[in-house]
Amino acid sequence: AEGTPDDLGQDLTGEPISVAFHDAPLPNFIDELFNQRLGLSFLIAPNLRDSTDLVTLRIAEPMAPADLFRTARRILEDYYGVRIRADEDGVLTFEAADVITDSGIPLLISGRASPEVPATHRTVFQIVHTKVMSPTRIEGLLARLLSGVELDIQVRPTLGAILLMGSRTTIDRAIAIIEVLDQPLLSGRHGIVIEPVFLDVARMATDLNTVLRSQGYSASVGYSDQAQAIVLLPLRNSNKLVVFANDPAVLLQVEEWAAVVDAEREAAVEDGWFFYQFKNTLAEDLTDTLNQILSIEIEAEAAEAAQEGQRPRRRRTAEPLVFEKSRNAVLYRGNGEEWSRIRMLIERLDKPVPQVLIEVLLAEVTLTGKEESGIEYLANFGINGRSVDAQLTAGGVSFTLDGAGATRALLRLAYEDNRVALRSLPRLIVKSGESGNIFAGSQVPILSQRAEGVQVEGSTSIVQQIQYRDTGVTLNITPIVQANGLVDLEINQNFSETRAAGAASLTPTILTRDLSTSMTLRDGQSVLMGGLISESQSQGQSGLPGLGRVPVLGRLFRADSFQNDRTELVVMVIPYVIADHRQSRELTEQIKSQLELHRRFL
The missing domain is CATH 3.30.1370.120 (Ribosomal Protein S8; Chain: A, domain 1)
Incomplete structure (x- = not known):
């Protein structure tokens, strides 16, 4: 001090x-x-x-x-x-x-x-x-x-x-x-915030107070030393109305009356500008659709009015709705009654677009001479006492299990048998109706052009052109979430790898396997697809030097070997629907915990 x-x-x-x-x-x-x-x-x-x-x-x-x-x-x-x-x-x-x-x-x-x-x-x-x-x-x-x-x-x-x-x-x-x-006047009460569209917030508070009092509720506008059962606090600067009440059910009734009072003022507007700011979607995406609907309605009304010799109720404009990109909002000019109809449709469309977490597992199954496909091999395993029933279709072999855990258990059993090699496990979150792409691999140099020429001095010049090609795993998925919880999937999967080239070739061989399909799955349901089979052959000799190459008798001094390798690429797809931000956070925390376990114990 x-x-x-x-x-x-x-x-x-x-x-x-x-x-x-x-x-x-x-x-x-x-x-x-x-x-x-x-x-x-x-x-x-x-x-x-x-x-x-x-x-x-x-x-x-x-x-x-x-x-x-x-x-x-x-x-x-x-x-x-x-x-x-x-x-x-x-x-x-x-x-x-x-x-x-x-x-x-x-x-x-x-x-x-x-x-x-x-x-x-x-x-x-x-x-x-x-x-x-x-x-x-x-x-x-x-x-x-x-x-x-x-x-x-x-x-x-x-x-x-x-x-x-x-x-x-x-x-x-x-x-x-x-x-x-020494407690707040409104301690322990429930509250909501109401945003009037047409009425001034002070006018709405006064009208609601009149309606509620006529119903027998004890209500007041603004602060009072003697708090009522319902308190209406108008915020003039932000044009918002804060409502406090002891019972949440009363707040729902206040919201309903606020919508009625505001709608009456809305319908009374004969010609004015109206504004709506989107909360969950892009205004640009919905404006074109809404303009097409309104244009059809306006043309139909104009044709009907022309037949009756009357003036059309609405003016014909090129685009009734105009979106404002910086504020993600839409503007409309017309009467309040028509805008009320449009706004109700906009509010129904302005909902969060669900997302889909796509988990794709690529595994390579080694086949024996008796097996026609890797699906046939996997179908021999049983899970919890139940056998897996595979189906043969025109597009290949596939089977479906109700849960992703059952499919993973099946692959784990095969993995322990040393017959399955896990190639990749990409995860991708895609918005419904959009496309997502993921690539994991490397670029391989490929000799695309070679030219030789003789120079003046007699020497030879060689000109080569090299291009780079992507090899690895490429996944392109487009999901669409239906209202009943089903997920429509369009999948394009590419898996490519290099093979050693011969001595006379400078360019490696690239083995490519593609899969394109469309399917419908439930949330969390998995499907296992196969049919991408590759085959390689190799032969060799071992024996006594010199004697093993003698014609006819050389077979007595050497051993000839022949090997035929057959592998099949199987793909497992599991979609998980993410309806809101809460589920997205929970899923993120779950994946983070899995990564933490891998880091600590693997």
Whole structure:
């Protein structure tokens, strides 16, 4: 703290100070508070140096230095008989007063915690800071509620607090009452925000108040000391109406009446500009569709009016609706009744577009001579006592399991048999009706052109042209989520890999397998597709050098080997519908937890 104090300490400035003393001897209390905390010079009179009085002071919230000085000075003078005076140099002198109050040594506490003192006649002095209500109002209520009780109540406006002086039992009762009274006026109530489209927010609040009161509800507009069952708070700057009520069902009724009142004003507009800001979709995407619908209606009305010899009700315009890109909004000019119909349609279309998490698993199954396909091999496994029934179609072999877990269990069994190699497991989130693409692989240099020429000196020049080709996994998916929860999928899958080229070729061989299909699955349902089979042959010889190459007899000294490798690429697809942002967050957390488990245990 800075400054030289007068008798009241009003010149002290600085940062707020928090103090906490418990049974501190009076001289130590004076030294710590006035010298160490407030930075003041002082002198203790001889009649106080050996004082055994104890001081307990707790202030939960920091106080300004001047307020702390005045509070401590008052307590010392009124309850400890200590008088403070300052000389010309600003040095404080603490001395015993001639008359000391006989109320006993008090306990000084700040905050709402009950004082921990024995139930004696010792006076408790407690500072209670109010949170919501004004100290003056609480002081009046306490005086009426605790009339006839020995309790001294003083308001400290500069602190926003109340000083309570009395016995421990009385202080406990006063604090309990303050906890009940010092609450927000609308505490525990439910609230909604209503945005009028046509009415002014003040006019809507007045009309709703009239309607609700006519129904017998206790309602009020604006703040009132006596809160009603329904409180309407108009916010003029933002043109929004905040409504509070004890029952959520009442708020629903208020919303319905607000829509009715606003719609009546809307229908009364004969010619005006109307504005709607989209919340979940792009205005540009829906504007073309809505303009086509409105144009057809306007042309039909114009033809009907021409037959009856009347003027059309609506004017023919090129585009009735105009979208505003920067605000993602749409503008319309016309009458309010027609706009009401259009707005209802827009609100039904302005819904969050569902997303789909597509999980695609690529696995390569090694085939034996007896197996025609990898699906046939996988179908031999049973899950939970049930066999898998494969189906042969014109597009290949596929089977479907009800859950993704069953399909994964099937692949896990095959993987443990060392017959299945997992190639890739891409995951892709795509918005319904949009296309998503993912590529994981590398670029391989391919010799695309080679030319040779003879120069003047007779040397040969070779010109080569190299191109790079993508190899790896390419996935392109277009999902469409139906209202019944089914997902239509269009899938284009490409898997390519390089094979070693012969000695005479500088370009590697690229093995490519493509899959294009469309299907309909339920949310979380999986399908396993196959039929992309590749075959490679190799042969070799081993035996005694020289003798193994002798015609006819060489077969006795060598062993000929022939190997035929057949593999099939199977694809598993699992769609998960993400309806809203909450499901998206839950799915993200689930994937993150899976990655954390892999990082810790693999």
